[in-house]
Amino acid sequence: MIKNFEEIRQIVLQRDSKARLGVIGSHESHALEAAAAAMKDGIVTPVLYGIREETEAAWEELNTGLPLPEIIDCRTDEQLAETVIRDAHDGKLDALLKGKIYTQTFLRAVLNKEWGLRTGRQLSHVLLMQVPAYHKMLFLTDAGMVPYPDLTVKKDLVLNAVDICRKLGYDCPKVAALCSVERVNPKMPETVDADMLKQMNLSGEISGCIIEGPISFDLSVSAESAAIKDYHSPVAADADILLVDEITTGNILFKALSYFAGMTMGGIIVGAAVPISMISRASSAQDKYNSILVAAAVSGR
Numbered sequence: 001m002i003k004n005f006e007e008i009r010q011i012v013l014q015r016d017s018k019a020r021l022g023v024i025g026s027h028e029s030h031a032l033e034a035a036a037a038a039m040k041d042g043i044v045t046p047v048l049y050g051i052r053e054e055t056e057a058a059w060e061e062l063n064t065g066l067p068l069p070e071i072i073d074c075r076t077d078e079q080l081a082e083t084v085i086r087d088a089h090d091g092k093l094d095a096l097l098k099g100k101i102y103t104q105t106f107l108r109a110v111l112n113k114e115w116g117l118r119t120g121r122q123l124s125h126v127l128l129m130q131v132p133a134y135h136k137m138l139f140l141t142d143a144g145m146v147p148y149p150d151l152t153v154k155k156d157l158v159l160n161a162v163d164i165c166r167k168l169g170y171d172c173p174k175v176a177a178l179c180s181v182e183r184v185n186p187k188m189p190e191t192v193d194a195d196m197l198k199q200m201n202l203s204g205e206i207s208g209c210i211i212e213g214p215i216s217f218d219l220s221v222s223a224e225s226a227a228i229k230d231y232h233s234p235v236a237a238d239a240d241i242l243l244v245d246e247i248t249t250g251n252i253l254f255k256a257l258s259y260f261a262g263m264t265m266g267g268i269i270v271g272a273a274v275p276i277s278m279i280s281r282a283s284s285a286q287d288k289y290n291s292i293l294v295a296a297a298v299s300g301r
Contacts (some may be wrong), residue, residue, distance in 0.1 A: 001136040002168055005266065005290045011168065012296045018045045019094035019296040022084045024101050026050035029058055031099030034288035036064045043296050047093065049074050049084045077101050081109035088274050089115045095295035098278040110272055117272040122156035126164050127254055127267040128294055134221055139165060139241045143250025145269060151193045154243065155206060158197060160270045161241045162209045167298040176220035176239040177213025182231065184214065190245040210234050266290025275299055
């Protein structure tokens with residue numbers, strides 16, 4: 001298991017070569033600062049896509065002492081999205097970091113049928129969370145990409161998150177299909193879906209992990225709660241992956257942990273040809289740096 005982002009950094013540093021990171025909208029200060037820090041630490045080789053003069057000015061303001069990376073001058077969001085996605089499609093980039101660009105414009109380019117990054121898999125967001133009160137990293141999905149997944153999409157969300165865990169060295173990650181209760185209730189569709197995912201896991205349709213559901217958040221992370229409720233499962237108090245029923249729950253969960261519990265995070269979009277670092281615009285440069293770490297660790301480089 002991985003306990004913190006430093007362990008992920010060590011995984012990346014052991015690689016023979018550095019991932020080429022396309023910074024999309026490099027004139028955004030937090031993204032550029034995160035890319036510069038990752039460059040300084042030997043994590044990635046950045047390629048900056050954005051308005052040249054604004055990018056150059058922002059880089060100079062950072063005062064990193066590092067040489068200015070390659071800049072691909074792009075004047076509009078549309079030009080920016082197409083240029084960087086074509087380069088990633090052609091194998092020139094190993095990972096992407098979203099900076100100053102409208103999300104919908106960017107995602108339209110990712111999904112372009114001719115030169116986009118489609119793989120046939122569902123695109124989903126996986127957020128890695130380092131919570132001081134928990135004994136290891138938590139992987140949350142989906143809190144940033146898929147609003148209301150049905151059962152078929154939830155299966156893909158699990159598979160994508162499991163794939164990330166396995167690339168980080170997990171043999172059999174533990175998945176908690178979160179609900180507010182632990183019993184199946186036909187009047188609560190999320191409990192039915194959670195149970196179906198568990199049955200898929202037991203039958204071998206979803207492999208490489210252990211799925212428990214329906215299971216509440218407290219049982220997923222607290223041994224005390226599991227003992228009080230006499231709840232027994234390999235996932236109880238030891239979950240790796242938290243699967244939420246819809247995006248609002250995931251969004252509230254990670255923001256509550258961030259603001260009230262001292263959580264640090266890093267998030268990526270998976271299911272595309274290359275991992276894409278993308279978290280909230282309000283996220284700090286450190287959170288973006290963590291996202292770069294994750295993308296570099298799971299990239300093909």
